[in-house]
Amino acid sequence: MRLAGVAMVRNEIDVIETFVRHNLAFLDALAVVDHGSFDGTSDVLAKLRDEGLSLQVAYDADPAYRQAQTMTRLAREALISGADFVFVLDADEFLKLESRAVLERTLAEVPAGMHAAMHWLTYVPDAFDDDTFGPGHLWWRLENERHGLMKVIVSRALLERTSDALAMGNHAVLSGAASAQPHARIAKEAVALGHCPVRSRAQLEAKIIVGYLANLASGPTERRLGRHWRELYEELRAGRSLDGARLRQIATNYGLPIKNWRRNDEVALVEDPVRLSAVRRYPGPAAGDPLRLLLRFAERLVDEERARAAEQSSSRSAAPTQYVAL
Numbered sequence: 001m002r003l004a005g006v007a008m009v010r011n012e013i014d015v016i017e018t019f020v021r022h023n024l025a026f027l028d029a030l031a032v033v034d035h036g037s038f039d040g041t042s043d044v045l046a047k048l049r050d051e052g053l054s055l056q057v058a059y060d061a062d063p064a065y066r067q068a069q070t071m072t073r074l075a076r077e078a079l080i081s082g083a084d085f086v087f088v089l090d091a092d093e094f095l096k097l098e099s100r101a102v103l104e105r106t107l108a109e110v111p112a113g114m115h116a117a118m119h120w121l122t123y124v125p126d127a128f129d130d131d132t133f134g135p136g137h138l139w140w141r142l143e144n145e146r147h148g149l150m151k152v153i154v155s156r157a158l159l160e161r162t163s164d165a166l167a168m169g170n171h172a173v174l175s176g177a178a179s180a181q182p183h184a185r186i187a188k189e190a191v192a193l194g195h196c197p198v199r200s201r202a203q204l205e206a207k208i209i210v211g212y213l214a215n216l217a218s219g220p221t222e223r224r225l226g227r228h229w230r231e232l233y234e235e236l237r238a239g240r241s242l243d244g245a246r247l248r249q250i251a252t253n254y255g256l257p258i259k260n261w262r263r264n265d266e267v268a269l270v271e272d273p274v275r276l277s278a279v280r281r282y283p284g285p286a287a288g289d290p291l292r293l294l295l296r297f298a299e300r301l302v303d304e305e306r307a308r309a310a311e312q313s314s315s316r317s318a319a320p321t322q323y324v325a326l
Contacts, residue, residue, distance in 0.1 A: 001104045003027050004083035006074035008060075008067055010035040011210065012091035013044065014203055015133045015196075019091045020048050020055060021278030026095050026103075027087065031056040031074050035065070039206075044282050065214065072165045075154045085116065086154040088170040092199070093151070094138060096121070096274045097191040106190035107153070113160065115173045116153035117183040119192040120145065122254055124269055128200055128247040132283075137196045138274040142267065147255035151193045152183065194274040198251035201242055208232045231258050 005027045009016060024030050034042050034057060045057045060070065075086045085107050087095065097103050110116050122145060126136040149171050158164050158173065164181075167174050175181050198204050212229040232250070236242070242250075245264060252269075253261040 001084045001107065002029075002082050003085055003087065003103075003107075004078040004081075005030045005087040005089050006071060006078055007031075007089045007091060008033045008035055008070050008074075009037065009041060009091040011037050011039040011041055011206065013037075013040040014199060015091055016041050016044050017048065017280050017282055018133055018276060018278050019089075019094065020045070020053065021280075022094050022276050023087075023089065024053055024055065025277040026097060026100060027054075029054045029056070029078065029081075029083070031058070031078060033058050033060050033070055033074065035060045035070075036062075047282055067170075068166050068168045071170060072158075075158055075166065079154070079156055079159050084156065085110075086158075088152055088154060088166060089193075090170070090195075092196050094194045094196075094274050094276070095191060096188075096194045098189075102189075103191050106186055110155060110184040113155075113157045114181065115155050115157060115183050116186050117150040117172070118153060118186045119188040120147075120149050120151045120171075121188075121192050121194050121272070122147075122251070123194055123196045123274070124248060124251045125196065125199060128198070128244050133196075133199055135273065135276055137199055138194050138276065139271065140269040141194070141272050142252060143270045144268070146260075149255060150183070150185070153186065157181075195254075197254045198247055201247060204247065204250065205236060205242060208236060 003026070005023055007019075007030070009019075009032060012019070020030060020032070030053075032045060032055065034045055036059075042059070045055075049055045049057050071088055075088060078086045107116065122142045123138045124140050124142070126139060149169070152166065152170055152172055154166070154173060161175060163176050164173050166172075172183060173181065208229055212233040215229065240246075248264050249261060252264065252267040
């Protein structure tokens, strides 16, 4: 059985090397689209690829965040290349399994024509003042997940049904406009996905600021996707500090509307570590400084606006003025 992974990443310098090395310990191939990173992520991906790892890297400079379309295309390409199943991942997600043999036997039981889904486990770091990603970030997880979401494992049915496409967030495969076929729920003992969305203060602040502004710059369609980030962005804009207690609350309620959040003392954690099977060779910067990344993002927007203005000016000058005799 051939297992592949696909991902779309942006500005994940603190975690990208661990993500690639750990997940490739269980997968036969990994394809990553770097969506306009400018924090050093691109350099690390290039070094990992040059090592000879089974890693494909492509670059997407389009400012619009078209995750569903991009991930659907990557999954199809992986299946066409011979994969039997494709794990659709984000850079803060790590496969959790004891045995590749058990995983293969479990996936072999997925009914023909059906996609699979694995448990999505939220991990909360020991502390939020360590910008270096490590085992302490994937040691404690929520005892109960309230978001009710799973992450999809795409089968070859994606090639058989041309209308199938991944939903935003990679939680399911949709058939047609909005409906979803049944997915085979995989037992967490066979495989689960460890998710660490809040790793440090600097990482989260940069993600909120640049992520929300990027959504805003992409146009009205994408703005609907950024409500969660908008609420946190407004906190930062108002001068509120994301201290340890607030970071823990964001982590333990991740994926839920803010109105449904619980206090930290109302959320129980259990010890259930993801055993990271990777050693970093390219430490570099730990996490992008929010102000520096914001400045880079602003510079990129200015460059894009200048390029559009130059293109419009060129197209106007290319058409000669027409004079009509009276």
